[in-house]
Amino acid sequence: MGELSAYYLVIGAAVIIIVSYLYNILAQKTNIPSVILLIVSGYLAKEFLGFEFNEDEWFLPLEVLGIVGLILIVLEAALDLELRRKKLRLIGLSGLIATLSLFFNTFFLAFGIRYFIGNLDMLTAVIYAIPLAITSSAIVIPSVTRLERAKREFLIYESTISDILGIMFFYLLVENLDTNGATEVGFNVITTIGGTLILSVVLSYAMIIAFQRIKSDVKLFLFFAVLILFYAIGKLFHLSSLLMILVFGLVLENRMLFFSGFLRKYLYEENVKRVLVDFKLLTRESSFVVRTFFFFILGMSITLAGVFVPDILLLTLYFIVGMFAFRWLVFKLIFKRDYFPQFLIAPRGLISILLFFAIPKEFRINEFELGILLLSIVVTSLFMAWALVLNGIGRYGRMKRYISILHAVQKGRGMINRKTKDRENAA
Template sequence: MEIFSSYNLIIGASIIVVLSFWFNGISKKTNIPSVLMLIVLGIILQYVLKYFIADLPNFDGALELLGIVGLIMIVLEAALELELKKSKIIPILKAMAIALIGLIGSAYVAALILHYFIPNMSMQSAWLYATPLSILSSAIIIPSVSGLSAQKKEFHIYESTFSDIMGIMMFYFLIGGLNPAEDSGVAGFAGNIALTIGIALIASYAIILIFQRIKSQAKQFLLIAVLLLLYAIGKKMHLSSLIIILIFGLVIANVKLFFPGKTKIFLESEKIHQIYHELHIITLETAFVVRTFFFVIFGITIVLSSLFNLTVVFVSLLIIASIYLIRFLILKIFFGKDILPQLFIAPRGLITVLLFYAIPKEAQVATFESGILLFVIIATSLVMTWAMIKDKRKMNTPLDEIDEEMRERNEAEDMLHEKQNELDQSPETNKDPTNNATEEDNQILDK
């Protein structure tokens, strides 16, 4: 076991982080998800470790812990980027509706496929196995859509975030149905969500008001520790804990909305802005590290031989086909013709793996091949990669460059007209007509 000595682990972990950072750079240039590269790195490490030691240690505990922390960081990261405005109500509701319909529709069809083709798979267990396979991966989508237009990027951030949250809630609702003594039905589930939202709002207000008064510079990890504590306690109380994280992120990212009117006197704006800025950076960094080690360890645990099983390939292809067919119908209804590349941006990832390992023993089916999970994750990621590369090439045509140049010129002219109107309305400017245009304005128009 000399290979797992303290210094070897430090060297290995450091190299993995450096490689992950490099993978991110490659991903931005090629649109190949860094997650795929991390999984491949894990598979390579699996064979390297097997060369030195006969039996690999059990990584299930590490995967579960990293998955939970990564899930919290990803949802918090997404919530911190969601700006709530009246103008965004329709896009948010549309993304939520698409995420919910896509989740339920994909889970239903995948459950039917698993129930029919996997021996000894009851419909109840099939729903539990199908739900993780129906959840979009915000861990893959959010870093991958930065090159899209602002409107499409915003849609994918909303949709993947809602898919994560609603998928997890649906999964644990289904688990509750396994035990009739604990199952409280739809009414109890709705009450649970309402209670969680109430606790989340109270906790969010309390955290903001307390932390803005803490003078210590080292308080961001204290804040993260408090959020992790709230999440874990919420889980122990059978609450939908992820809602606590989501609401806190929304509150601190939109304090003006949640502290209206005279309640703003309780806020110290500069300190709140500083907390938000520092928390955003630490959340990004932590999510990056946790995501890195999660997918590398997942790659180490993969059994590649399962990918060559004919049943695995057939069932996986059926599930993948159903994912894109359902997505095509939903996007066609909501967006009409403009559904590319959104149609193909539907990867599965971290939450799919995390929830798979969270399936209770009483619902587990021995005949289910974990290769289906891996096949769907890899295939949907590759499809997204192909769609993003194709869309990027389309965006770089000469006509698009001309359109972009015209758009920038129009924006410059709009800025100049707005400034001109302000000058016209100013009493001081009206006294001297020669002040209507400045040298700076002329430079803007020249550009």
């Protein structure tokens, strides 16, 4: 019976990945986020199979999967960031909006949590608010492929920076909970970030120089295993381990900038370029698998009774209205006119789930339902889908107008040419 159960698990895992891939294709055609479809599938599978979801039994596997997921998300995001002079303004604007949105959403939602849930101190409310304040690059990046280049790049940078800043903000807060006094907290944060940055740069150079010399074909998972090892060891020493992953990704992607001058002789560009292509593929594929199982498991953990709670519905409405109103105001002030559909593209997703499960046990509250996570993910994803569909229709309409004008011009030219020939023949 145990052997049969193992086969059922293997079949189920394979089916989930295949279905997730099909959902991605459907999302590209319809702009309906695959996240929603995976959550619904998880819920329907649980209801159909009569499966009882026990959070205590799933916590350790989810925590391990969450650690790997965080590393993959930050690494994938860092490998998409090009440090080029011509993109400094774009990076600056996207970073400004990501930072303003993160801190506004965090404290705006924290006040809402205290009001609607009650009996919470401000620190606990902020810890619960941070995961929902972060825009998910895991959803944004594959969803904006059809947007104009400038808008697409802006949203990729904004969501990536939001991910990175949000994760760092969350862990810096959680890891300094026992520290007394704002001055001591500030000193700890500065020394931690400073020490981590120095260590990260040294490790990044060492890893790139070492791995470009490996001749074996089997090295990508070794590469990734070393990163996980550094992350875990850094956590044990209370370092900002995600900053290590971020710095490594930036150095690897922008190696020509970091290996300049006398350091250039230590860089074998052809070897690194060949490894980087495969490493990006590994990161992207692994991130896809982690996202698939996380959203499916989230669907299995949801109970409709926990969603349709009046306080949860009101809190979600409060948060969604405030978040999009703030985004509209900021985008209007900065971009003046051309800010659609960007201001409506701010989905919550995998990062929110991962950080939610990473909240320390002493801060867990029974009153905070998973329904707020589900509703925030679904509603923000629906807004994004609606904006992308409208943008696609608008672009299609403009394209039709351009084609009709082109046809009219060509028709006019044809009539002129015929009249000219008739005159020449008559002469």
